Amino acid sequence: MADKFLVIDGSSLIHRAFFALPPLMTKQGLHTGAVYGLCNMLLKLLGDLQPAYMAVAFDKSRKTFRTELYADYKGQRKPTPSELSEQFPLAMKVLDTMGIPTLELDNYEADDIIGTFAVHAPEDVEVIIVTGDRDELQLVDTRTKVYYTKRGISDIQIFDEAEFAANYEGLVPKQLIELKGLMGDASDNIPGVPGVGPKTALKLIKEYGDVETVLENIDKVSGKALKAKLADNKESALLSKKLATICTEAPVDTDIAKYALVPLREEARTLLQDLEFRNMYDRFASVLGGAQHSFDLFGETVEQESTPTEHVTLPAQAAQLFAALKACREAVPVAVTVSGQLPELYFSRAELLVEGKVYILDSFSSCWDKFDAWLADADCKKLTVDSKELYKCCLCRKVQAQGIVDDVALAAYLADPGHNSYALTDLSKRYLASTLPTDCENIAMLAVQLREQLKEYEQLALYEELELPLAPVLAKMELSGITPDMELLAQLNEDMTARIAQLEKQAMEQAGEEFNLKSPKQLGIILFERLQLPVIKKTKTGYSTDAKVLEALEGKHPLIATILEHRKLAKLQSTYLDGLKPLVNAKTGRIHTHFQQTVTVTGRLSSTDPNLQNIPTRTEEGKQIRRIFVPGAGYDYLMSCDYSQVELRILACIAQDELLLDAFRHGQDIHARTAAEVFGVPLAEVTHEMRSRAKAVNFGIVYGISDFGLAKQLDVGRKEAAGYIESYFARYTGVKKYMEDIVAKAREQGYVSTLMGRRRYLPDIRHSNFNLRSFAERTAINTPIQGTAADIMKKAMIDVERALEQAGCKSRILLQVHDELVLEVKEDERERVAELMRETMQAAASLEIPLFADVNFGKNWAETK
Known part of the structure; x- marks a missing residue:
């Protein structure tokens, strides 16, 4: 059996490893994931192939003899991420320390080094090239194979002459450069002949053999348009072929003896230990030879009896x-x-x-x-x-x-x-x-x-x-993900840009001069020096213009409202209108939100990429953003299933407050009923403003709101807000007792629990600092309510998924936001799924008063509200 010479395209594989594997970092902050992936791949190759010789080639720079021929060669490629670029020298150091030869050359690419080895290796040596670059398939011959990594670093296709012919309709490997001469290569920015794609190029090369012969026989080529393209782009075709041709005469030492594999040296142990590659030294020693010891993740020696x-x-x-x-x-x-x-x-x-x-x-x-x-x-x-x-x-x-x-x-x-x-x-x-x-x-x-x-x-x-x-x-x-309407997204982004520009113009007029709204320093000078508004807070770098400061200044000058509106819209645009487009999966055309199960202390789920929890629920802007989300192919509607006032229902049960329980039992409007109790009027005489204020009190109580917070929310005096809270507690005595009891219980045991037993620990509940202690007390009041709502929603999700599956429905859950589930639904399942959702969600918990779920359909998410 012939000895094997394993030649690795290090630049290609480390790129594949970087983008295929999760990020990895040492305790010192050094990125190592790509190097770790490369090491794992080499281990597999060494174990399986058992080569006698090995070399790893790297690109040295983007400037090569090809960029001298064509300045735009590879010119479209984005800069290498710094997390990756710092790993190239590290990879070479690891390989060199392990005695595996590495090579790079000025003016040449890794392909050229590999091609030179493939041609000049001794005849009795089998050459195996490992790469993620199809260009190197042109090197395949009777004793050279290419192991092509199709995806990541694990899915490999082995090309010999027969495999190449099977994939390229009978062509021989060297004809790959002829194809690229005609069709170009977008990944390398090789132009080829504009308008000639892979099928046309393959047809022409099968018929004529090479680029030169095609160009000599343009008059015989069928199709007037194709003839014109070839005639107008002869030089481009010949240049493209030259750019695609691997140089097999690069100035590298091809003495095979210098690439013989050797046992691991002792310094490799130290380096791999420093990189926190656990057991990596032992694994390489098992295939290359060398003394073996084991190291754990933190670099400490593990005894042999491990x-x-x-x-x-x-x-x-x-x-x-x-x-x-x-x-x-x-x-x-x-x-x-x-x-x-x-x-x-x-x-x-x-x-x-x-x-x-x-x-x-x-x-x-x-x-x-x-x-x-x-x-x-x-x-x-x-x-x-x-x-x-x-x-x-x-x-x-x-x-x-x-x-x-x-x-x-x-x-x-x-x-x-x-x-x-x-x-x-x-x-x-x-x-x-x-x-x-x-x-x-x-x-x-x-x-x-x-x-x-x-x-x-x-x-x-x-x-x-x-x-x-x-x-x-x-x-x-x-x-599953969710489908975005990309045309609407683009239109909304354009409209938002115009609105933001208008606000910027308005701000300049109100300020009396031009300034950068995004610059806290410039804004501070405008507000506190030019306009002489009262200084609320200073930082080490000057005036503070954070949200709390601007909110405190609201009403003191028209510019404040403009800035707040500008910030709100700019954040929505960056997060959702600009932010959604990069999140659209190229293969599915959908946005695949990540739901985090171990983030919030209350038990609620959170979402990232995008964060759906932060889309405003009551503003026109929030509604417009929700319009972007639509049913995908094979589905007809989005369906929203939303628990109605679930936290207030839970509060009524936990607090055993008779007025709240009675209102829910009789299906009354809970906010109108609270308004009647707080303002001392019959239910029929409650006005819209009374109900609105009672609603703020209801939800504020759940979160332990103070008279100051309620006054600010309702834009009333603190005394008036305190009167609302006092009236509320005078009527809803069960709620008042619950709040007192739960704080006392939290102070005694150090935590509070939901109805299902979820705990939240409150280390500051006995703190001497008033602000820290007060926050812990408000948290103690809210957590059993909000946490129980989270538990109920999780139970509903599990039950709904099971019910949909048992019913054989294609309709499926896509999103969970606050107290709402969003589904993708087929027309013929609409009524059945609506009933299933109501029944399942309302049965998710057995409370003293029933849960209620609203179910609505729409052609986009906004229409379901």
Whole structure:
């Protein structure tokens, strides 16, 4: 068997790794994800191919002999992200330290180095090129193969002469440059012949063989327009062919002996340890040779008796492993790395802890089908972290994951919802005496400890019946996404730009001079020096012009209202009108919002990319933004299912306030009833203004509002606001008692709970600082109400998803915002789904007074309100 010379396109693969894998950073803030991905790929290649020789080629700069021929060559490419550019020298350092030769050349690309090796390697050596660049397919011949990474760094297509011919309709590899001469290459900005695409180019080259012969026979080419294009672009075609041709005479040393692989050197251990690449040295030592030791995530030596590991690459290994998993009666810890982009997520790594041994599947394993089957087996119990991402990746792979009985991130969030992060590394530091070498080992330890804690806190039911089953529902919603009306988005953005420009002009007129509205310094000078408005607050850099300052100045000059309106519109434009377009998935045409399950301390879900919670609900601008969201292909309506006054209903039950309970039992307008009680008038005589003020009191009470806050909200005097609150408590005595009791209980036990047992800890409830203590008291009042509403909504989402599935409906949940679910609905399912939604949402909790859900349809989200 011939020796193998493995030649890697380092520039191409590190790009693939960077965009395919999750970001990774050391404790010192050094980005390492692309280097880690490259190392994993090299490990797989070394293990599978066992080459005798190896080299990794990199591009040195964008200026090469090709840019001298054509200045715009690759000129359209965006600048390399700094998080990636800093990893190229790091990758070369890692490779050099491990004794793997790296090369780069002034005036040449990595392709040219690779091409030179392919041509000049000894005849008895098999050359294997690994790249994500199709240009290198032209190098394929009888002893040279190209391993082309089609997607990410794991999906590889092996090109030999037969594979090339099968993909290019019988052409030989060297004819790839002929194709590019005619059709160009947008990725490299090679012009080709304008208007000649791949099909036409392929037809011409199959008929005439090369570019020159095509140009010599233009008169024989069919089609008047094509003849003209070829005749007018002869020079462009010849130049494009030259640009696409890999140089095979680059000035590199082709002495094969200098690229022989050697055992790992000791300094490689230190570097890999510093980069926090756990076990990476041992893994390379197993294929290259060298003394082996293990290091954990934090760089500390692990004793040799640590848990043994095995990389599962062969079908026989997988068969044995998954047979053992099938027979395993205990829940198996599994940690996965999810890579790619929607809708093409995939697993690039998995760790499983089985009977004291860690089994690893990596990017190049051929055993992922068996892993999928195991994930889909409900009888095989699994422990993991961030189960939502696992579910979502499975959905992309057409796999229905089942049997996940623990998610340590969700368990930790329930146990203590006040932390900023529930990543596995942070949980391990927080809960474990010492961090274990592999993720799945840490998951195993955490699952036991957190289950005990949840059991002690009487939260296991909340965990098993609410948080765990919600994760697959959210995964499905994220994968579904929602369709934006791009034409309307563009029009609204144009209109908003005009409105903002008009406000800027108005501001200049009101100020009496031109200034930059976005400059706090310039605005401060206008407000407090030119207009002589009272200074509210100063900072180290000058006058403060933050929102609180401007709100305090409202009414003192017309410019203040203009600035506030300008800021509001500018924020809406940047967040939603400008911000939505980059979020549209190129493959699905939809926006895939991320729903965060472990962020808020109240238990509510939050959303990012975009944040749907912040779209104004009562303004015309908010309505216009909601018009952007429409039903997608195959659906006819959006449907909004909104709980009506759910927090006030919960307050009535928790407080056992008879007036509130009576109003809800009799289906009265709760705000009108409150107005009648507070203002002492019959229900029939309540005016619109009375109702509006009573509504502010109702919702303000839920959030522990003060007379100062209510006065500001209603634009009345503080004394008048205090009178409203006093009248409210005089009538609604149950609410007043609840507020007093819950604060006292929180002060006694240090936390408050929802009706379903969700806790929120209040460390400042006994604080000597009045402001901190007051905030904790308001939080104690609100959390049982808002948190219970969140729990009810989560239960409704789980029940609705199950009901839709059981009914065989195609209609599906897309969004959850506050107390509302948004669905995509088919015409023939409309009435059935509406009834199903009402019944299911209203049955999500059994309260003393019934829940009520409003259901409305529309051709966009705004129409459902």
